[in-house]
Amino acid sequence: MSSTIPAPERNTPRQPxxxxxxxxxxxxxxxxxxxxxxSMRGLAQELNVYPSAIYWHAGxxxxxxxLVYQRLxxxxxxxxxxxxxxxxxxxxxxxxxRTEFGKHPDLAARWGSQLQVTSSGLEFAEQVLKVLSRGGxxxxxxxxxxxxxxxxxxxxxxxxxxxxxxxxxxxxxxxxEKHVSxxxxxxxxxxxxxxxxxxxxxxxRWESGQKAPLKASFEFSxxxxxxxxxxxxx
Amino acid sequence: MSSTIPAPERNTPRQPxxxxxxxxxxxxxxxxxxxxxxSMRGLAQELNVYPSAIYWHAGxxxxxxxLVYQRLxxxxxxxxxxxxxxxxxxxxxxxxxRTEFGKHPDLAARWGSQLQVTSSGLEFAEQVLKVLSRGGxxxxxxxxxxxxxxxxxxxxxxxxxxxxxxxxxxxxxxxxEKHVSxxxxxxxxxxxxxxxxxxxxxxxRWESGQKAPLKASFEFSxxxxxxxxxxxxx
DNA sequence: ACCTGAACACCGTTCAAGT
DNA sequence: ACCTGAACACCGTTCAAGT
Numbered sequence: 001m002s003s004t005i006p007a008p009e010r011n012t013p014r015q016p017x018x019x020x021x022x023x024x025x026x027x028x029x030x031x032x033x034x035x036x037x038x039s040m041r042g043l044a045q046e047l048n049v050y051p052s053a054i055y056w057h058a059g060x061x062x063x064x065x066x067l068v069y070q071r072l073x074x075x076x077x078x079x080x081x082x083x084x085x086x087x088x089x090x091x092x093x094x095x096x097x098r099t100e101f102g103k104h105p106d107l108a109a110r111w112g113s114q115l116q117v118t119s120s121g122l123e124f125a126e127q128v129l130k131v132l133s134r135g136g137x138x139x140x141x142x143x144x145x146x147x148x149x150x151x152x153x154x155x156x157x158x159x160x161x162x163x164x165x166x167x168x169x170x171x172x173x174x175x176x177e178k179h180v181s182x183x184x185x186x187x188x189x190x191x192x193x194x195x196x197x198x199x200x201x202x203x204x205r206w207e208s209g210q211k212a213p214l215k216a217s218f219e220f221s222x223x224x225x226x227x228x229x230x231x232x233x234x
Numbered sequence: 235m236s237s238t239i240p241a242p243e244r245n246t247p248r249q250p251x252x253x254x255x256x257x258x259x260x261x262x263x264x265x266x267x268x269x270x271x272x273s274m275r276g277l278a279q280e281l282n283v284y285p286s287a288i289y290w291h292a293g294x295x296x297x298x299x300x301l302v303y304q305r306l307x308x309x310x311x312x313x314x315x316x317x318x319x320x321x322x323x324x325x326x327x328x329x330x331x332r333t334e335f336g337k338h339p340d341l342a343a344r345w346g347s348q349l350q351v352t353s354s355g356l357e358f359a360e361q362v363l364k365v366l367s368r369g370g371x372x373x374x375x376x377x378x379x380x381x382x383x384x385x386x387x388x389x390x391x392x393x394x395x396x397x398x399x400x401x402x403x404x405x406x407x408x409x410x411e412k413h414v415s416x417x418x419x420x421x422x423x424x425x426x427x428x429x430x431x432x433x434x435x436x437x438x439r440w441e442s443g444q445k446a447p448l449k450a451s452f453e454f455s456x457x458x459x460x461x462x463x464x465x466x467x468x
Numbered sequence: 469a470c471c472t473g474a475a476c477a478c479c480g481t482t483c484a485a486g487t
Numbered sequence: 488a489c490c491t492g493a494a495c496a497c498c499g500t501t502c503a504a505g506t
Contacts, residue, residue, distance in 0.1 A: 112477090190363060231465060
């Protein structure tokens, strides 16, 4: 009856923590509890280690976030450049990026704040530049076109998945809905198109893209970008 | 010799704090010390009050940030819709937004994370919608075109001013520069156009738009958007 | 190499109490 | 109405020390 078998302190008799485990756990926390819920201490607890163990594997919090975004970039499945025309390739790629980041809306919403030179970012750039170059953009236009494509895709996603404050209770949400509905009676154009705008247009939404996707607008926006590029290509 | 005049604890024999003062001080801290340096406690100290005084005027930190972004939106000087064609109005407005947010790059970089229905946001939307409507966009296209314009402008700015990590020392910067320069030797298209891409294209920059503006790309990007809209307008 | 254990210097937020 | 003063429950990060 005496306890001969000591209870294991951890569910798995763990082998050393890996950087990958740390990154995955961080993504998991953001996805389930929100961006603001990610803390080095909470992450350590989740992994049954002391906080300083995290620092050993992933540097500090800023570097950890950089690694997280690298991971997401790596998971994006870009289409084959050989089988598509440049404009079709861009449209397909844009959808692929949106699909991947749509799985992690709280991270997508903060993509903007990340300016980091990463290997996965460089490979994405190489791909886009190659396709545009083959598409016939001149040497002077190439950087301009590339920046346009990048900003159009990632800028859109940042905006679409921008998150409501985490502490927004149901009460607050219904208040917002009411507030918008009332304010716009003073704004004739909005009011006239209220049915097609409410909760479906920027500044007029009370839910993020996670709950109220803007798929039609996204596709229109990407087509606008591609058609504009065609027209300005020299 | 005895001190008869008590030293004032504050430089001004202050009248009550105003919400506006709090917001202005918050913007000041972000502009001078960076986004991460903004804390409710630091802000309180700057204003010579206890932290709880801030809460009285501006709610919590999330609400304070919302107020900050409202303030920036209000400061944007949009052109007169009567004197310009719809496409010129959009190009001029886009530049106005970029100019205003360029004064506060650390806030611009985090614009994306803000999803809040605000009165200044609604007014911006009304203006854009009015111009597009007069421009001849159909009822079904109006929300799509509006979302496209909004995301193109604000998404771009978020990306352009995305900030490097605050703790980036000079050493780190030169390391990045070297790292990029070396990595791209394996990436033929990037390598071929390295002179026009390095520090001037997304994912290939080691400085934010504050230090290395992307003005030419911004203007090209906005023209692409406008030309695309013209082409898809029905 | 990988992690423990503890410490330091901070945070955001709440709340009773003052004036 | 506007703020003080103090408390609570957290943070990120560092560093010596262990194995």
